[in-house]
Amino acid sequence: MLTLEKVDVNGADRAALLDFMTSHHFPFHVRSRLSVMDVQEMIDDGDFHDAEHESHWLIHPEHGRIGLVRLEDLEDPTPLFDLRLATSWRGQGLGEQALNAITSYVFGRFGEVTRFEGQTREDNIAMRKVFERCGWLKEAHYRESWPVAGAPAVASVAYAILRRDWETGTTTTFEWNDLD
Numbered sequence: 001m002l003t004l005e006k007v008d009v010n011g012a013d014r015a016a017l018l019d020f021m022t023s024h025h026f027p028f029h030v031r032s033r034l035s036v037m038d039v040q041e042m043i044d045d046g047d048f049h050d051a052e053h054e055s056h057w058l059i060h061p062e063h064g065r066i067g068l069v070r071l072e073d074l075e076d077p078t079p080l081f082d083l084r085l086a087t088s089w090r091g092q093g094l095g096e097q098a099l100n101a102i103t104s105y106v107f108g109r110f111g112e113v114t115r116f117e118g119q120t121r122e123d124n125i126a127m128r129k130v131f132e133r134c135g136w137l138k139e140a141h142y143r144e145s146w147p148v149a150g151a152p153a154v155a156s157v158a159y160a161i162l163r164r165d166w167e168t169g170t171t172t173t174f175e176w177n178d179l180d
């Protein structure tokens, strides 16, 4: 089972965080390659750690750190996340374990959170499958809203899970065409 370990962003983990964020390629992120300066700027802006943000290493029981999750909007009832597995740990089903561990952490730690949300590019099929496997529901398909360098924008797809669904292991759906 994967566990979460808080990143000591401004202390012992700063170098490891810089290394992780700059040494992997994230093809489905708006900025797919980050420089040391980019990440330093993110750290200074509080994107990894401030009142609204937390970052955690994803710890595998045998292999140690396999990725990182950044939580955003933690003072809202609907926070968001940014999940990044290290390149060598992708494609092995660990994304599903990671999202389940992250969801349990967020609902367990933040009592006022009623729903948890994530967005990804329409062509990030692995992430979209992970959402579905974990019982998250697709709630929106924002056409042409995800900028792609040198290519037309693609859609951004939004998924969420409700606290009450997480507690009961169900997925509450709704009627898309509710005016028909």
Ligand SMILES: CC(C)(COP(=O)(O)OP(=O)(O)OC[C@H]1O[C@@H](n2cnc3c(N)ncnc32)[C@H](O)[C@@H]1OP(=O)(O)O)[C@@H](O)C(=O)NCCC(=O)NCCS
Pocket: 026, 027, 028, 029, 081, 082, 083, 084, 085, 086, 089, 090, 091, 092, 093, 094, 095, 096, 118, 119, 120, 124, 125, 126, 127, 129, 130
């Ligand atoms: C996105 C991410 C979390 C997915 O986790 P993962 O463990 O690598 O996911 P997997 O590769 O096991 O894929 C999940 C499922 O999607 C399927 N899948 C993946 N790519 C696919 C494709 N192009 N077409 C069809 N199915 C696909 C896999 O076969 C798998 O299904 P299976 O278990 O039945 O075989 C991980 O790859 C990652 O961190 N990527 C980089 C950062 C990123 O894109 N993060 C998302 C931002 S929110």
